[in-house]
Amino acid sequence: xxxxxxxxxxxxxxxxxxxxxxxxxxxxxxxxxxxxxxxxxxxxxxxxxxxxxxxxxxxxxxxxxxxxxxxxxxxxxxxxxxxxxxxxxxxxxxxxxxxxxxxxxxxxxxxxxxxxxxxxxxxxxxxxxxxxxxxxxxxxx
Amino acid sequence: xxxxxxxxxxxxxxxxxxxxxxxxxxxxxxxxxxxxxxxxxxxxxxxxxxxxxxxxxxxxxxxxxxxxxxxxxxxxxxxxxxxxxxxxxxxxxxxxxxxxxxxxxxxxxxxxxxxxxxxxxxxxxxxxxxxxxxxxxxxxx
DNA sequence: CGGGATCCGTATTGATACTG
DNA sequence: CAGTATCAATACGGATCCCG
Numbered sequence: 426x427x428x429x430x431x432x433x434x435x436x437x438x439x440x441x442x443x444x445x446x447x448x449x450x451x452x453x454x455x456x457x458x459x460x461x462x463x464x465x466x467x468x469x470x471x472x473x474x475x476x477x478x479x480x481x482x483x484x485x486x487x488x489x490x491x492x493x494x495x496x497x498x499x500x501x502x503x504x505x506x507x508x509x510x511x512x513x514x515x516x517x518x519x520x521x522x523x524x525x526x527x528x529x530x531x532x533x534x535x536x537x538x539x540x541x542x543x544x545x546x547x548x549x550x551x552x553x554x555x556x557x558x559x560x561x562x563x564x565x566x
Numbered sequence: 567x568x569x570x571x572x573x574x575x576x577x578x579x580x581x582x583x584x585x586x587x588x589x590x591x592x593x594x595x596x597x598x599x600x601x602x603x604x605x606x607x608x609x610x611x612x613x614x615x616x617x618x619x620x621x622x623x624x625x626x627x628x629x630x631x632x633x634x635x636x637x638x639x640x641x642x643x644x645x646x647x648x649x650x651x652x653x654x655x656x657x658x659x660x661x662x663x664x665x666x667x668x669x670x671x672x673x674x675x676x677x678x679x680x681x682x683x684x685x686x687x688x689x690x691x692x693x694x695x696x697x698x699x700x701x702x703x704x705x706x707x
Numbered sequence: 708c709g710g711g712a713t714c715c716g717t718a719t720t721g722a723t724a725c726t727g
Numbered sequence: 728c729a730g731t732a733t734c735a736a737t738a739c740g741g742a743t744c745c746c747g
Contacts, residue, residue, distance in 0.1 A: 455690035456610065456683045463682070464605020466720075469597065483729055494721055499730060509696030520728045521727085530689060530696075537685050540678045541604070542597045548671060549596035555650030555671075607740075624709055635741050640710055661708045662747080 462508065467493055467501045469538055472527065475511065476535040480526040510534065603649065608634055608642045610679055613668065616652065617676045621667040651675065 462468055467490065474489055475481060481489075487498055502525060505511035510531035516522040527535070603609055608631065615630055616622060622630075628639055643666060646652035651672035657663040668676070 455686040459686035545600035
């Protein structure tokens, strides 16, 4: 998630002009583009909160996401909106009320993300144990 | 889900010294822990390359991953190893040969990641188009 | 060949403060 | 309430040199 905005960035990066390796993985790999978004700290959380047709206001989202700053929440929502994954509906009332929901496209992402979440809940405990042990072992030796 | 919006007026400090939480999503959320790893730039690529029992040497991995630096490759592999997702086998030959493969645990992650990859390949094109259009629209107006 | 150690730029995130 | 604008910290990723 270091690659900034997808727009032809001026990354001090050697141009990948050749494809002589002919491999499945490349710089323009869509998976990486997705992971740059999904890897963002709050994206998945928002998508999962808006799943199942849930429509939440800015403040409601914020309350459900402990630790998020309003700047990051705004930023991530904007990103999701620009990607066509989330929809933003503004009610021009006295204090403006902004509702967020998933688009049809965004909804299709819920499945894969839920599976990932399920995997995490099942295995992250084990991983954390293994990790601690491994590091301790290296430190020991 | 619970549409309860309690007036939790206490704007607590960001100090997360204790496990003071009350929501489903929190810092100790396993999903976030997983995404911190998966969101890393090269993790998914490595896991997918090592899928299906593939065992690859350091150099082989590197050759298949255009743009990766040896530092990041080493770092990511070490992380995967510590997490118990990858296995490292050293052959103490004249020039040392190090082979990497997935553990049983690591293998179970392949499925969810493949699904994510499939989604990406199907939809990232559309997303990129939408994103460009959205940004242009905002800039236009 | 594999990888440790170091220096370094910058993207990402966060903490305020201010606006309509 | 929802959002923008600044400023500051840091973690991420890359380049390079060196070692067994």
